[in-house]
Structures are given as structure tokens and as C-alpha cells.
Amino acid sequence: MAGLRRVPEFLVIWVPLLIASGQIVVFTAWTTWLSFTPSTLMPTDGFVGLRNYTSVLATRNWKIAFDNLLIFGSGFVVLTMLTGLVLAVLIDQRIRGENVLRSIFLYPLAVSFVVTGTVWSWLLNPGMGIQKLVNDLGWSGFRFDWLVDRDMAIWTIVVAGIWQSSGFAMALFLAGLRSVEADLIKAAQIDGAGPWRLYTRVILPTLWPIMIAVLVILLQTAIRTFDLVRALTGGGPGIATQLPSLVVYDFMFQRGQLGRGAAAAVLLLLTLLAVLLPYAIWKRVQARRAANA
């Protein structure tokens, strides 16, 4: 009996895990190999050195995508953390309307980026969303057309991304705030700290390990962002909201340049590693320091 029970557990946990990690390793290796071949529509043998990389890096498409990633990444991460923090503090203060805030910002956690993107594309569409609503209400001169504005379109993605992710940041921050020792707050009250000082000097400093974790998760979300842009702007207008992940897709499946697409994918992976490796090392150092203390 015991033996019979053990087999399915093993199958359920280990087999999928092995297959999944095997896939990751195999496809990463395969993509890396592809990036050094002259493959176009179909994978082909041969070695072209770094030619794919140099040509990808030289395209305007990639440059714009990478600039966009910098704007989107920093805007999205900083503003999402700020929004999440403000929301967490407000809810921690038990303000009125807590439930409304909760549902506005926690709801998107349950839906995918594609849904978020689609909803916001309707809202921001000048012909049917906010602009039309305000126009219909009487302000006929009102214009809100960021979605079709080359310079502002990237910010619509930032806004949608914030809405999608700040609930997640809020939940983590709120957990951190609620776990601050009650005596600490009492001591600060007796010391005469007002609300601003209480948060900035006493409570928030205890939150920074959570902040770093949220920062890293948001950064890698930003780097991987694909579906949101796909659904919201499709990279447009023109290529104004192109992101590296879309460039990879574009090379591989639109233009039939597998080798270059693979090179772009590897570049994206390297960007991710540039975020995750320092974090992993930092965690290691922290753990060692904790073990020594």
C-alpha cells in the first residue's frame, strides 16, 4: 500500500519538474546555439560568430526597443512601488474606502496582462474611451490621445502596468507594515514622532528587505513584458512602443530571421541575469551574515 501511494507523489512532483527544467535548459541551449548560426526561416547548421548580434544591435528597431525598456522599466518599477507603498500605508491607517481600494488594485492580480492590455486599450482609445466620455459630457475640446501619440504611447503601457502590479506590491508592503512590532510604534509615540517621522524613520526602514524583493520581481516583470504591449498598442504607433521581447517575436515569426531573433532573445536573457544575479549573490551574502551572527 505504502509503495503504491508513493509512486503517484513521485510522478506528480518530480516528473513535471524534470520535464519543465529540462525544457528550460534545452531550449536555452538551443536558442543560444541558433544565435550563432545563419538560420533564417528554418534552423540551419553553420557558424557565423557574433554576426547576428552585431546586426541586431545595429537595427533601429532594437535601439528603440531598448530605450523604451529603460523608460518603461524605470517608470513602471518606481511608480508601481510608490503606488503600492502609498496604498499599503493608507490601508494600514484603516482609512475609509479601504475595500474599494483593495478591489481596484487587487482585482487585476487575478487577470492576465492580456486582459489588462485590452481593457486599457479601450479606455485610452480616443474614439471610444475616456476622451469620448469627457467629450460627450460636454467638454468637446478635451483631448486624451496618448495611445496614438508617438511620444506618450509608452506611458500608457506604464500606467496599465502600474494598475496591474501595484496590488501585488501593496499586498507585500502591507504584510510588512502589519508585522511591525506594536511596542516599536508605542515607543515612537512616546518619543513624540508624528505620522511622517513614524513612517520614514521607524516603520519603513524595517521594510527594506521586502522592498528589494519587490524591486527585483518588478524589474524582471518589466524586462519580460510582452503580452501587455501586444494587447495594448501592438508596439505602435509605428514602432514607438516596441520592447525587446516584441523584437524577438518580430525577428523570429514575422520576418523569418531565426538567427537574429535568437540573438535578441539571448541579449534579453543577459539583461535579466544582470538583475537576478546580483540579487542572488546579495541573498547569499545576507544568509551567510545571518548564519555568522
Add this chain to the structure above:
Amino acid sequence: MSALVIRDLHKRFGSVGVLKGINLDIDDGDFTVLVGPSGCGKSTLLNIIAGLETASSGEIVIDGKVVNTIAPKDRDIAMVFQTYALYPSMTVRQNITFGMECRNVPKPQREEAVARVARLLQIEPLLGRKPAQLSGGQRQRVAMGRALVRDPKLFLFDEPLSNLDAKLRVEMRMEIKQLHARIGATIVYVTHDQIEAMTMATRIAVMHQGEVQQFADPETIYNRPANVFVARFMGAPPMNTVPARIASGQVVVGDVRLPAPPAAAGWEGREVILGIRPECIAEPTRQFGEAGTPGIRIMAPVELTEPTGAETIVVLRMGGEKVLGRVAPDIRLTVGATAAFAIDARKICLFDPQTERLIA
């Protein structure tokens, strides 16, 4: 002049009454210890004095001023917490000066105050460290430093020693007592350790179920406990309380007869509770008090002995009732055999069996 007066204080959490009419009058320079079993409302009372909780009804008067509606920071108090509550992200120095920083005290003055307190508590080498880099005893000192630097009207301590190991606790107990003697501050100190209460306090308030059972100096609390609860709570091992009867001016427990105190006259022929401290039951050669009065000799069967080194705690049957006695460590007692004991009847207490209040 009273530093702190509490008048008819009530506190309810929802429908549960936690404090039920507390009245205390604490003099300037007093070291008042609030002691009582867990959950009796000591921390709640202290938090209300500090302004961290609001009273349901009643008045708090600090230094002649009703402070019920005044914020904690304006009550001129300092508090030391059981968990120390040091700000983890600040250095020891910043922890100590944070209160002054909030009050916009100029920097040179702050530095001077830190230096004074650090010297007093001998924590100068620790000033640059973070709380996580300190031992329990050092954290405790820093928490004290944070309170002392303020020079407030009233110090509030909530079980500041209960997280320390036994040895350190005894050391810190002495230090706090000396500190009080040196700076003459008014202190309200919460503990559930009755030895801490006895050794440190100038006045003790024994609390039980949200009421002050007795508020008096340690000697009175120990020798004239107001009721059976106080008698049994203070002292280790606790006071023996056994049913007895008053007959022809004597307290009768089985075959044991002790002279009744004069105040028991009105209880002739009635049932009472006899309270007698374990140290008043000793080996037959013992002489009690300065005059060296020999005790009243009784014979009693020995049920159990517990040598502690300095003395032996013995469980015996006094007139059929089980009581604890304390005999010299070199006395050999055989469990099960009957032995002679001397009883010091000068300090016995009598309680009303209905109200459990002290009669005499």
C-alpha cells in the same frame, strides 16, 4: 506632592472589563511596583498612564494636571518596554536621541545628553552599534538609556527584566534600584515577579482581576496582607493558609493551639483562615526575633523534604493540615516519621473565611 494620581479608573475592551475601578496615589520619588498574575491588567494600566490606551472612565493626574486627553509625548513620561522596542534601523546613539530629535532639541544639547546617559549606564562603546549587534543585557541598558535621557516626571517600566537570564536579571535589578536611589525619579514598574517587587519597591500595588488588592509598602504587604490572595501571591514559597477556629483566645488547628492576636476577640467560637509564613515553622531549637523568643513546640508528621542548600523546605501536617516549613539545612528529617517543630506565632494572620479579608 503626588506625582501620579489615578482616580476610579475603568477600562473595558468591548464588553470585557479589564480594569475595574483603580485608585492609586503615588508620591514624588516613589518606586511603585505593580505586581499581579498574568492577564490582571498591569500592562493595560501602564499603557493608560502613558496615553497609549484611553481609559473608559476615570482620571489620570500627572504632576497635578489631568492628562486624559493629552498625547503621550506631552505627558512628560518615559517608558521601557519588555521587548525593549529599540528602533532596529538606528544606531544606539540615534535610538537614544530620537525623542530629542522629534522635539527639535539642538544638536550640541543632544550630544551632551547622550554622553551623560552613556556614562551613567556604561554603554559608551556601544553607541555606534545597531540593536541587532547587542546582547540582551546591552539592549536592556540602551532601552533604559532612551528613557533616562529625557529626565521626565515619571518613568514607566513594563517588565523590563523578564527577557533576561536569571543571573543578569538579579544584576540589573540591583542596578535599577541603585539608579533610582541616585536620581530620585518617580517610577512605576510592572512585573509579575514578586521577588522583583519585594526587593525594588518602596510601595507595591498587588493587582488581581483588574482590581488593586492592596497598595502598601513591601513590609506591610508581606506581613499584613490585606486578603488571602495577596498572602498567597507574595512570598516564595507562599504563605500557608489553613482553616482554623477561635476558642478561648486561641487559634485552634486540629490539636495545635496558638495564641490569638487581640484583634481576634470578636471572632470567639467562629471559623477563620489562619495564615502563617513558612519561615515561622522551623526546627525546635530555633529562636525567633531579636529577643530570641523560643517558638511554640508542636509534633507533626513529615511528608516531604526539599533541600535547597541554604535551607530545607519541609511539607508537614500541622494539626492535620498540610503546611510548608523552612528548617536549617543540617537538620535530619525522616519522611513519614513525626518530628518536633517550633512555631513563631507573633506574626500569624487571620482571615475572614467568607470575604477572605484580613481580620487580624
